Amino acid sequence: MLAYVVRRLLIMIPTLIAISMISFAIIQLPPGDFLTTYVAQLSVSGEAVDEAELDSLKNRFGLDKPIYEQYVLWAWNFLHGDFGHSFEWNKPVATLVGERLPLTILISVCTIIFTWLVALPIGIYSAVRQYSWVDYVLTLIGFIGLATPNFLFALVLLWFSYAYLGMSIGGLFSPEFADAPWTAAKFLDMLKHLWIPVVIVGTGHTAKFIRIIRGNLLDELRKPYVVTARAKGLSETKLILKYPVRVAINPLVSTIGWTLPELVSGIAITAIVLNLPTSGPLLLGALMSQDMHLAGSFLMLLSMLTVVGTLLSDILLAWVDPRIRFGTREGV
């Protein structure tokens, strides 16, 4: 088990390097560097440009050096927790990221839990009672859930609750808590708002999971060992939950890793529609105003989140499934 984890960790390193290169390349894509944008902003607002400050910034980010040295410097600083400086907010990027990223992670984790809690019982039910009307209704809802993209769902829900329920569901905090420091009351207030993005982002995945569980479980239920167990007089609930379900959810464990990038994407765009204080809106703003240090750090961190998530799900899978732990190759 340990050897497997170490091997997976070693594979992760080149992936992370490649991701950092792509993130850096995206920062560099727009013409000019961020200092020219900064200077342009300053001169528009009529402030004097401080030559000494410019020089120190140039020095700090190595802007007069060739591009690969700039990359190395950026990556080196990144590793040491110095994510650069946001010129739009005039704050260190690390502070901004520290405010926003935990909320993205929180929503992702809640969404995963929500997805499993909802999908598992429904999936099992539709498989056991195949072709019942409940199964048909759930399949139909699943199809619609799959086809509706998060942000459109958010938009429609926003409109519906505003027009018919007379309340605004945007934001993650009530106005009186928005800038307040963290307290128990603020946390409770957040929980009240949290379920909306969780449901919006989770619906599509829940639908997908239900279909996977249903399909897998149907295959398992037809196998002889189920008949044997039933013949031996095992109670139906125990029979289904103890054997076929365990096999059926195995492939799902491996999908957690691939679900994460989709979740993060979904949260980013849902947050923009619902105006949540997560990383999505800040990333969009940073990209629009070419605040490239901020944008690059977010791209890098969100992708890292995915890589770590994939790693976790691989380890989880190896823990659940001994065939992987002992290095037998998966069937192609």
Add this chain to the structure above:
Amino acid sequence: MKTDPQKEERYLNASTRQLVWWAYKKHFLAMVGLIAICGLYFSAIFCEFLAPYDKDTRHFEHVYAPPSKIRVIDHEGRWRWPFVFGTVMDIDMETQAIRYVECPDIVHPIELWVRGDTYYFWGLWRTNIHLFGVPKPGKIFLFGTDRMGRDMFSRCLYGSRISLSIGMLGVMLSLGLGLLFGGISGYFGGISDGIIQRVIEIIRCFPSIPLWMGLSAAMPPHWPSLKVYFVITLIISLIGWTDLARMVRGKLMALREEEFVLAARFAGAGHFRIIFRHLLPSFTSHIIVTVTLAIPSMILAETALSFLGIGLRPPITSLGVLLKEAQNVTTIALYPWLLIPVAFVIATVLAFNFVGDGLRDAVDPYSR
């Protein structure tokens, strides 16, 4: 069980294509999806003719007009040919919302084949004939109008033309990339396989929307809209090809050890000929299924980007550009018909999913 001998004869002599079509026809939702897609593409191709107005014509006296109600009974209770009432603008003093009041004495019958805005049909010839409309000065807005008084129905048709074409074009590009890299990876294996698989894994690690956002925000704002259109298509397909490449690789790896490949090699066929002449045709159906299921995600990607304001920009009108108008909750609450493009997006995506699912079940006619 007795089977009709004539039917059995027909079944045994049928070509693969016929078998697939027979199996497909049994799938109800897939047929609905197919008809819906044909309808959507038909309206996208002939949108200038089907739309009663040009997408950019502004009707200044009809800003934020609600969808016109088509009636068949007039205020005296008589049945007539479908018509719409004329309307008068009125401002709600409380909410400042614009309202329209129907005048029962002004009747505009709906006519077919009316002359309206001039357009170049497919850029080829000038004409001003539209499928339907009402004689001037009447107006008909099936889906209402937006803040500039532009007809939403016409804009939806023009918008779905752009969105559907991006889906098609994007999928062609990713199909090309997927076949090329998946082909190399699966057929030759070895080092090239390792490198390509790593690259695919890295690309798939990126959350797609933030990456798309990064790439499209790097586009200079002064680019002409046609260039933006092509670059956005390219960006969207850059990520979509990985699924196709993995599918092609898996299939090629399974097939390259088959006897018919060995036979072809002994007969002196080159790699190129083996791949394109012998291997690819044996799983064309799988490629078609994957492509069908990939199109909706392309359309959604474009919609999402344009909705955020970093995708297509006016004057190009796509469904996402239309939805950008509907970002503000108070605006949608007052004028909910601005959300109608959502229905187009969902219908398109559902239709493609149904067709893809139906095809997946049908392509293997010998499996039963």
